[in-house]
Amino acid sequence: MTAPIMTATALARHYEVGGGIFSKPKTLKAVGGIDFALFPGKTLAVVGESGCGKSTLARLVTMIEEPTSGSFAIDGKTVLPENWASLRSSIQIVFQDPYGSLNPRQRIAQILEEPLVINRPEMSRAEREAKAREMIKLVGLRPEHYDRYPHMFSGGQRQRIAIARALMLDPKVLVLDEPVSALDLSIQSAVLNLLIDLQERLNLAYLFISHDLSVVKHISDDVIVMYLGRAVERGSKDAVFAGAKHPYTKALLSATPQADPKAPKERIKLSGELPSPLAVPDGCPFAPRCWKVQDKCRSERPELSADAHAAACFFPEN
Amino acid sequence: MSLLRIRNLSVDFATASGKFRAVDQVDQDVDTGEILAIVGESGSGKSVSMLAMMGLLPWTATVTADEMTFDGHNLLTMNTKARRKIVGNDLAMIFQEPMSSLNPCFPVGWQIKESLRVHLGLNRKQRHARAIELFEQVGIPDPERRLSAFPHQMSGGMNQRVMIAMAIACKPKLLIADEPTTALDVTIQAQILDLLASLRDETGMGLVLITHDMGVVAETAERVSVQYAGQKIEEQRVVPLFDEPHHPYTNALLDALPERATEKRLPTIPGVVPGQFDRPAGCLFSPRCKFADAKCKAESPAPQSDALGRARCFYPLNTDQRQAS
Numbered sequence: 001m002t003a004p005i006m007t008a009t010a011l012a013r014h015y016e017v018g019g020g021i022f023s024k025p026k027t028l029k030a031v032g033g034i035d036f037a038l039f040p041g042k043t044l045a046v047v048g049e050s051g052c053g054k055s056t057l058a059r060l061v062t063m064i065e066e067p068t069s070g071s072f073a074i075d076g077k078t079v080l081p082e083n084w085a086s087l088r089s090s091i092q093i094v095f096q097d098p099y100g101s102l103n104p105r106q107r108i109a110q111i112l113e114e115p116l117v118i119n120r121p122e123m124s125r126a127e128r129e130a131k132a133r134e135m136i137k138l139v140g141l142r143p144e145h146y147d148r149y150p151h152m153f154s155g156g157q158r159q160r161i162a163i164a165r166a167l168m169l170d171p172k173v174l175v176l177d178e179p180v181s182a183l184d185l186s187i188q189s190a191v192l193n194l195l196i197d198l199q200e201r202l203n204l205a206y207l208f209i210s211h212d213l214s215v216v217k218h219i220s221d222d223v224i225v226m227y228l229g230r231a232v233e234r235g236s237k238d239a240v241f242a243g244a245k246h247p248y249t250k251a252l253l254s255a256t257p258q259a260d261p262k263a264p265k266e267r268i269k270l271s272g273e274l275p276s277p278l279a280v281p282d283g284c285p286f287a288p289r290c291w292k293v294q295d296k297c298r299s300e301r302p303e304l305s306a307d308a309h310a311a312a313c314f315f316p317e318n
Numbered sequence: 319m320s321l322l323r324i325r326n327l328s329v330d331f332a333t334a335s336g337k338f339r340a341v342d343q344v345d346q347d348v349d350t351g352e353i354l355a356i357v358g359e360s361g362s363g364k365s366v367s368m369l370a371m372m373g374l375l376p377w378t379a380t381v382t383a384d385e386m387t388f389d390g391h392n393l394l395t396m397n398t399k400a401r402r403k404i405v406g407n408d409l410a411m412i413f414q415e416p417m418s419s420l421n422p423c424f425p426v427g428w429q430i431k432e433s434l435r436v437h438l439g440l441n442r443k444q445r446h447a448r449a450i451e452l453f454e455q456v457g458i459p460d461p462e463r464r465l466s467a468f469p470h471q472m473s474g475g476m477n478q479r480v481m482i483a484m485a486i487a488c489k490p491k492l493l494i495a496d497e498p499t500t501a502l503d504v505t506i507q508a509q510i511l512d513l514l515a516s517l518r519d520e521t522g523m524g525l526v527l528i529t530h531d532m533g534v535v536a537e538t539a540e541r542v543s544v545q546y547a548g549q550k551i552e553e554q555r556v557v558p559l560f561d562e563p564h565h566p567y568t569n570a571l572l573d574a575l576p577e578r579a580t581e582k583r584l585p586t587i588p589g590v591v592p593g594q595f596d597r598p599a600g601c602l603f604s605p606r607c608k609f610a611d612a613k614c615k616a617e618s619p620a621p622q623s624d625a626l627g628r629a630r631c632f633y634p635l636n637t638d639q640r641q642a643s
Contacts, residue, residue, distance in 0.1 A: 049503035154590045184359040184591075185530065189574040189584035196582055211503065214533070218576035218584070255508035257533025259575050261556045265537065269512070270505045272459075273473055 003076075004037040005172050005205045006061070006091075010070035011035070013056050017278070026278050030056040032229040033070060035304075038173060041199060043206040045220035045237070047213060047252070051274055053229040054209045058177045061207060062093045075172065089119050092166035096178035098158035102150040108136070108161055109146050115168045131168065139164045140194055156187035160194065167198070175207045180215060192219060213256045217241055225249045228277060228285040235309030243318040245311035248286045284313070321492055321524045322348040322371070325385035329363070329370045332378045338594045340366045340379075342548040345621075345628075348492060348524045353515070355527045355539030355556075361591055363548040364528050368494050372409060373401050389491055407437040410485035414497035416477035420469040426480045427465025430487060437488045452483040456513060475506035479513070486517060492524040493517075499534065511538050532575055536560060544568050547592050547602045554627040562636035564622070564629035567603045601631065609633055 010033045019025030031053040038044050046054045059065045061072060063084045072079055074087055095101040102111060112132040116123055123131075136146060139160040150158060159179060166174055176195070180188040196219065198204060210216050216223060216237075223240045225233040225248065233246040244250045251268045270289045281287055283298040290297065296314055304312040329341040341363040348354050358364045370381045371393060386393040389408060393401065413419040421429055430452065431445040440448060446465075453461030456479040469477055478498060485493055495514060499507035515538060518525050527539060535542055536556065543553040544565065552565040563569045572578060573585040589606040592598060600617050604610040613632055621628040626637060 049505065156590070185532070185571055185574055186359060186587040187590070189576070190586040192576065193583050193586060213504070214575070214577040218579055251505060255504045257504075257507075257511075257531065257537045259532040259536045259560070259572070259577055261536040261560050263536070267508055267512070269509065273475055273506065274503075 002039055005040045006038040006072065006074050006207075008034060008036050008061070008070070008072035011057070011060060011067050011072055012069045013053075013060055013065060014068045028277050029229050029280065030277065031060065031067075034224070034226075034231050036224060036231075036234070038205045038207060040172065040205050041203045042221045043199070043208050043219055045208045045210060045216040045223045046226060047210060047216055047223060048226035049211060049252075049274060051228075051277060052226040053277075054226055055177060056229075057226075058093060058175050058207070058209055061173075062091055062175055063088050089115075089169040090171050091173040091175065092169065092171040093175040093177060094159070094162050094166050094179050097182050098155055098162055099182075101162055102158055104150055106150075107146075108132075108148055108150070111150070111161065112136070112165055112168055115165065119169055135164045135167060138167070138198070140190075154187070155183050156191055159183060159191050163191075163194065163198070167202070170202075171204070173205045173207065175209070177209045178211070179208075181210065181212060188215075195219065213253060214259075225252065228274065228280055230285060230312065231304055232286065232313070233311040234304060239309040243309075245309070245316040245318055246286075246313045247290050247292060247317060249311070250317055286313075320347040321350045321389055322346070322526075323385060323387045324367070324371065324383060327367060327370065327381070327383040327386065329366050329375065330380045330382075332380070333594070335594065339597075340548055341370065344545070344548075344550045346543065346550070348526055350491065350524050351518065351522045353518060353525045353527060353538060353540045355529060355535045355542045356545060357529060357532065357535055357542060358545035359530060359591055361547070361593075362545040364545050365496050367545075368411070368496065368526065368528065372405050372411060372494070373398070374405075374411075403437075406433055407488045408491045409494075410488070410490035410492070411494040411496060412478075412481050412485050412498050414500055416474060416481050416501065417469065419481060420477060422469055425466045425468055426472070426477075427467075430465075430480065430484045433484060433487050448487070449483075452487055453479075455486070455517075456480075456483045457509070458483070474502055475509070478502060478506075478510055482510070482513065482517075486521070486523075489521060490523055492526065494526045494528070496528045497530070498527070500529070500531070507534075514538070532572065544571075547597070549602060549630060550621075550628075551603070551630045552627045559627070564627040564634040564636055565603075565631050566607045566609050566635060568629075569635055570606075570608075603631075609635075 012033045013031045015028045015030055016025040017028050036044060046057060048054050060067050066081055074090055079087055109132060112135060113128045116128045133146060141160055180191050183191060208220055220237050223237050224231050227248050233249045244253055251270050254266060254268045272289050275288060283300055284302055287293045287297040292315055302312045302314050304310050324346040327341055327344045331338045331340055344367050356364045369375050371386060383394060391404060427449055430449050434440050434445045434448055449465055450461045453464060458464050458479050499510050529535060539556050542556050542559045544551055546567050552568050563572060570587045587606050592602060598605050601614045601619050604614040619630050619632045621630050622634055626634045
């Protein structure tokens with residue numbers, strides 16, 4: 001088995017919010033201790049509802065924000081703010097909204113070459129152009145697109161440009177923060193195919209953040225399900241989708257609409273909504289919405305075991 | 319006699335660069351108590367056709383139709399004042415973004431009571447009682463207190479429930495839900511879809527669900543109308559649509575679903591939806607269609623028979639003839 005390209009141990013990020021002259025600020029645990037390992041050529045999907053901390057996780061691993069506690073390592077090197085600058089080029093991110101993430105005043109050429117100008121000062125102009133043109137071809141755009149502006153492209157093409165930009169520095173890990181959820185269905189499949197192609201060709205590791213379980217089921221190898229900043233279930237895709245252990249995963253799977261009108265509808269109805277992350281319940285964070293909750297769940301917090309397929313639950317399904 | 323009957327509806331927008339046809343010769347019927355889904359990608363005109371029917375389009379839009387009747391009223395000849403009596407009363411709509419559709423300056427209770435006052439003329443006490451009843455109906459906990467909450471104090475799911483409560487306040491005969499769950503999480507989405515379906519069962523209203531999510535269509539709708547670039551290209555009941563789509567676009571769209579994929583590479587639809595300047599001469603889907611021939615590129619196909627899902631295609635799929643050859 002190959003060594004993981006990225007490992008995280010108890011990675012956490014807390015924010016202090018509120019607080020006036022007389023009141024203490026409250027702590028918001030956006031990500032409350034997550035462990036994972038990411039292997040080259042594999043896709044790790046992080047799923048969860050809004051507010052579960054999946055985007056904060058993306059910001060941590062791309063070194064946009066410093067973790068409050070815990071650590072992670074890329075290629076064996078522990079990431080600390082001192083060596084951020086040297087490690088940043090090995091991990092790149094593609095954002096959700098292709099309309100917001102490209103500068104409308106830059107041509108595609110500038111967008112693609114900017115990372116090289118900053119990070120590879122020894123490269124000549126001609127080398128940069130050659131590399132950018134090669135990348136345009138790699139993501140399935142045409143050579144004449146090189147001199148155009150972002151507004152001249154459709155959503156799917158823009159997402160291709162964003163992917164090309166992320167690949168300019170030859171990263172080993174690509175963080176994909178909801179890369180296809182802003183795209184139409186007919187475009188979405190083409191972008192997913194491109195991601196699969198690139199992964200095979202460049203042996204990239206993907207951290208795929210999404211709330212769309214049908215996309216996750218298609219593209220991922222391993223899955224982490226997050227709820228209120230914590231991983232509640234972790235396992236291989238097949239294990240999680242076939243035999244979800246945590247009640248929340250089960251509810252999430254049953255709530256995802258299936259594109260088959262004849263499929264049996266066995267929706268598990270969750271009562272209530274996500275509690276405020278400022279007031280996470282003491283015991284299991286899912287306890288207030290869980291249908292098999294017992295006294296133990298309200299007082300003690302279940303931990304995720306180290307098994308290959310693990311769930312943070314005292315009374316797991318299956 | 320159907321509740322809503324639209325024949326040959328077209329909507330043109332006057333833009334700086336000329337006319338843009340957003341809706342092109344659409345026919346649509348909705349019966350009492352049925353759930354119709356209108357599916358399509360962005361820019362397929364699925365919202366615009368419903369907004370045109372309600373008279374909510376800006377002045378730049380020109381609406382033409384042979385027939386547009388709702389519950390016996392002719393919406394084409396009706397003046398604005400008379401239309402406003404129907405819209406919000408018998409004909410209600412839920413919009414996609416609950417956060418931006420609610421007025422941030424007023425408590426949600428005030429907003430819901432406004433429609434009760436205008437349309438039903440209830441007095442203060444009756445309005446308050448009815449508002450609480452509505453909040454209970456849509457599953458908002460602690461309704462008495464929530465009436466005085468502002469939209470920013472509630473979550474997206476709760477705001478969408480307020481929107482639904484507001485829409486059903488006057489017991490509409492037809493409810494149009496424009497992407498009601500797109501901005502919401504899946505567990506909340508499931509709650510809202512169940513709520514809409516159960517409201518339909520209770521009140522017997524017609525429900526038009528505008529969406530782009532095939533999963534939502536499969537689980538909720540009874541009849542489905544597929545739109546592409548402003549045209550309605552196919553209409554079938556939900557089970558046959560998913561089993562035997564007749565239009566190549568519907569077929570390609572279903573194949574592109576990740577959950578229907580049989581291998582790692584997904585089938586794709588080449589090209590993009592035509593815009594204002596690259597509208598093809600013949601069938602609008604012909605540049606992207608793998609079955610298209612010279613005839614498709616020259617002539618615009620008329621809808622086929624009802625048995626073939628009124629598919630706008632010269633060579634519909636899944637017919638007996640096709641299967642034989």
